[in-house]
Amino acid sequence: MPIDEEELDRIDLKHRLYTMLLGEKLFLAPIQPNPQRILDLGTGSGIWAIDMADAYTSAEVLGVDLAPIQPQWVPSNCRFEIDDVEEPWTYGRTFDFIHARDFLFSILDWQNLVNSCYENTTPGGYTELQCLLPEAHCDDDSTPADQGVREFSEKVCDASEIAGWSLREPKNYKKYMENAGFEDVTEVRYKIPTSSWPKDKRTKMLGALEMQSLLQGASAFSLRAFSRAYGWTQTQTEMFLLKMRHDVRDLRYHTYYQFIVCYGRKPGSLIPGASDSAVSLGHHGE
Structure with missing residues (x-):
């Protein structure tokens, strides 16, 4: 993926989207209330780690991250x-x-x-994976199979599998x-509309x-x-994207993607009071 100002802006936009989606939380795992060491893999712009x-x-x-694109001015513990x-x-x-x-x-x-992740998680600690699943769904038959978002989503998912x-x-x-050995593994799926078609604000x-x-x-x-998958030129790709x-x-067209959150605990002793400790943004340190 190219890393430029536009992509950094998009990463931060997605951070806001996901935080809203999780009810103004950064994660779902019931981690201990006073964690000592936190690791953010593929940190990108660094916005999750900073928060x-x-x-x-x-x-x-x-x-x-592979790319040194994070800001210089960060909290002292980051x-x-x-x-x-x-x-x-x-x-x-x-x-x-x-x-x-x-x-x-x-x-x-x-x-x-x-x-x-398992090998490097403290006993009693958690690992959480979050990711958009870009397979287009529709629950009310409003979206035909040849609709642009559906065609694009299927094509890009197929291409990614060919590419590895x-x-x-x-x-x-x-x-x-x-x-890997994690216990109490929990998966939660959320719906993310691909446009502003829902009536709920x-x-x-x-x-x-x-x-x-x-x-x-x-x-x-x-x-x-x-x-990588099809040998398409930039022009061919841009022409395909026009319909999407x-x-x-x-x-x-009432299409949506799913956002998958999966977390698990490494066997070991949990610190008392570890449950329900995800901090909501806007209520830091409470």
């Missing part, structure tokens, strides 16, 4: 490192909470990554976590944000997927 450092001042928050998380981990310590979100077009071997980093892998998160806003993300980011992730860009604005 976690603000919310959990007891913790040292480490964000890692820092960033360049790292490839598919290589052997060399952090030299375990983490009370490991988080990864929207690892799209990034991971070739998910079971290996989850195994690394399947966008459909979030459906397997629960299995990978159980295989909050859901309409979620859809508007996702539509903006699609319009803003489709070229970037499609170029990589389609060139048109149809995504049509509120007659």
Whole structure:
């Protein structure tokens, strides 16, 4: 994925979308109230790690990514490192909470990554994986099979599998976590409209944000997927995207994606009072 100002803006937009989706929370796992070490895999712009450092001042928050695109001015308990998380981990310590979100077009071997998470999670600690599943759904038959968002979603998911980093892998998160040895593995799925078609104000806003993300980011992730899988040129890709860009604005089509959150606990003793400790934004430190 190209990393430029436009992509950084899109990452921050998605952060706002997901935070709204989770009820103004950054995660769902019932972590201990005063975690000491938190790891954010594929931290991107670093916005999740920064918010976690603000919310959990007891913790040292480490964000890692292949690209050094994070800001210089961050909370004193937050820092960033360049790292490839598919290589052997060399952090030299375990983490009370490991988080990864929207690892799209990034991971070739998910079971290996989850195994690394398990090995580096403190006993009693949690790992949580969050990711958009870009398969278009419709519950009321308003969207035909040849609608632009549906065609685009199917094509890009197929291309990702041919290229080796399947966008459909979030459906397997629960299995990978159980295989690794995590206990109490929980999967939660949310609906994200692909445009502002819902009548409910909050859901309409979620859809508007996702539509903006699609319009803003489709070229970037499609170029990589389609060139690798199909040998398409940039012109061929942009021509294919025209229908999606048109149809995504049509509120007659009630399409949505799913956002999958899966978390599990490493066997061991939990600190008393660990449940229900996810901090809502706007209520930091309470």
